Amino acid sequence: MKPDRICAACGAVFIPLVHVPNQRYCSLAACQLARRRAWQHERLRTDPDYRANQAKAQAAWRARHPGYSRHYRETHPACLDRNRAMQRTRNARRNAQPVAKMDTCSPFQPLASGFYLLCDALEASIAKMNAWTVHIAVLSAPRPLPA
Structure with missing residues (x-):
């Protein structure tokens, strides 16, 4: 007779089945569900084909419903x-946590001419290398040149 084991899910002592030498979970339905979920989680983490098949099956189900x-x-x-x-x-x-980004400058687009108020935007909480995070408020619109 095999020695008693402790279930990996519920922690209860159980007697493993003779034909399952490495049994780690007892036969309770909740523990078997935990065993299947652990297997699926590990398989999704390590097997790209399984992960792709699962994603395809989920997409097909969403398309049907x-x-x-x-x-x-x-x-x-x-x-x-x-x-x-x-x-x-x-x-x-x-x-x-502040987000650190390097070289995030997009192609330069000049601002329209006018007067602007430039002040530090402390609430942005994003750290960028060689960049300022500012709030720009237009104080006046440009005037047309005299003819």
């Missing part, structure tokens, strides 16, 4: 609120 997401959001407002709150948390976490 075009209104599903909209209908689900309309009929499950609590999930919608939860997702929005989680997105705000992710955005706050993402924006907490």
Whole structure:
């Protein structure tokens, strides 16, 4: 008889099946679901063909059910609120660290002639090498030249 093992999902002691020598999960449905999810997560991480097949299958399902997401959001407002709150948390976490960019200058477009107010934009929280982040407000429009 094989010695008892501890389930990797629930932590309960179980007796492994004789024909599964490396069994790490007990036979509870929740633990088997955890085992399958762990397998799929690892496979998605390491196998590009599996990942591509999964993406293709998901795209095909979305094509067969075009209104599903909209209908689900309309009929499950609590999930919608939860997702929005989680997105705000992710955005706050993402924006907490300044972003450093190098050489982000686009082709130079001259500003129209006029008077401008140039002040430091401290709230931008983006660090760029050799660049300023500024707010420019037009104070007056250019006057036409006398004829």
